[in-house]
Amino acid sequence: MEIDKTTLTDLAILNAEEEFSVFNQLNLCRTVGGRDKLYENFNKPLHSIEAIKGIQHTVQTILQNLPHWPSKISNGSVMMIEKFYLASIDDIPSNPSSFTAYSYKLFHRPDFSLVEYSVGHGFDFIKGMQSLIRHFLTVGAPVPLQKSLQAARQIITREQFAIIANNSKAADLTMAQQLHLGNFLRYHYKRNMLELLDIYFQLDAWYGMAMAVKKFGLHFPEFVESDEPLLHAEGLYHLLLSKPVGYDLVLHPQCNFLFLTGANMAGKSTFIKAVGTAVFLAHIGMGVPAKNMQLSLFDGLLSNINVMDNLLKGESYFYNEVQRIKSTVQKISDGRKWLILIDELFKGTNVEDAMKCSSTVIEGLLKIKNSLFILSTHLYEIGEALKRYPNISFNYFETMVTDDQLLFNYQLKEGISNDRLGYLILKNEGVVDMLKKL
Secondary structure (H helix, E strand, O other): OEEOHHHHHHOOOOOOOHHHOHHHHHOOOOOHHHHHHHHHHHOOOOOOHHHHHHHHHHHHHHHHOHHHOOOOOOHHHHHHHHHHHHOOOOOOOOOOOHHHHHHHHHHOHHHHHHHHHHHHHHHHHHHHHHHHHHHHOOOOOOHHHHHHHHHHHHHHOOHHHHHHHOOOOHHHOOHHHHHHHHHHHHHHOHHHHHHHHHHHHHHHHHHHHHHHHHHHOOEOOEEEOOOOOOEEEEEEOOOOOOOOOOEEEEEEOOEOEEEEEEOOOOOHHHHHHHHHHHHHHHOOOOOEOOOEEEEEOOOEEEEEOOOOOEOOOOEOHHHHHHHHHHHHHHHHOOOOOEEEEEEOOOOOOOHHHHHHHHHHHHHHHOOOOOEEEEEEOOOHHHHHHHOOOOOEEEEEEEEEEEOOEEEEEEEEEEOOOOOOOHHHHHHHOOHHHHHHOO
């Protein structure tokens, strides 16, 4: 699925402020290398249902076999192994006797300590990889998991590692055995070890996804083989909210355009971002924040939410809005399946102009049947004229007012909102009184 940096930013998928990003919320990897691999996965949504199902199955397999995941492989272990190859130490004896080992310890004490410590972590890592291969490389294992573990097995099948398989911990080895293993790891296995670490980092990325599915109670969506765009969701919510409200959504070729209205703070932007985030997560093989979700494979996801002006280029907010819409139209005219998310179209011009521009754009987009659209607006007045189009549906978020206090239930309802609550918000925040006192 194609997605650009603007959309990733709009949906807070990979924000610079990591605390508020979807990636940061879901990053439960055990190592920094795993985190980096997960970041790569987030930057490369998948392009086939087969590939997506392969990752879904991989994550599910890990979840079903969590007791067999090697707990001794930690970020500290990985860092120590990497440090071992960078450290400057005196030559480690290749085939030491007990006497040679004792002499190395006596005359090269700091180096011996580093070797001993590094071998301990290398031992735990190799043993952990042996365990992963033994428990996860089975008949019927998911293809992505099979490929990774088969590659690991080729690298790890060495007679020097029999001592690891036959002992429970590095402390069980004699000094001579530790030095012998350290010599092999440092002088004969560096390239293989780095390859093995890279394989583990991808495994750790999938493990992180599995733990996120478990922690946040996510559900795997069902992909439907279809030449037409489909999106059905039940109990869909935004992942970054502490107390989210679930939405139900149905979009298909006969009704592929959702016209969304409601007052400020009623939930329009959150809803749009929740849909975009769920569709994105589905396309990387991740579970989604919804009770149930069925969708077609989308070729692309584009948003128009946080358009900015450009002072250096002398470009206005409105001009950049137009350019974003122009780019969107160019992309979705290719007959492929797109999901388009637009929040408050044409905020950068006067109301009358915005209404004319918005109506023109919406009526044009309604001609495109191979994409799905969600568009929110404050320009409720243009809704009536759009009712003549059969493929548009109208929903709004209701706002109730009790004793001048706004109450939001964040429930999606059929119809068009006519709320005019801007002045009330201004008054409730004390701005009106402040201005009167000037």
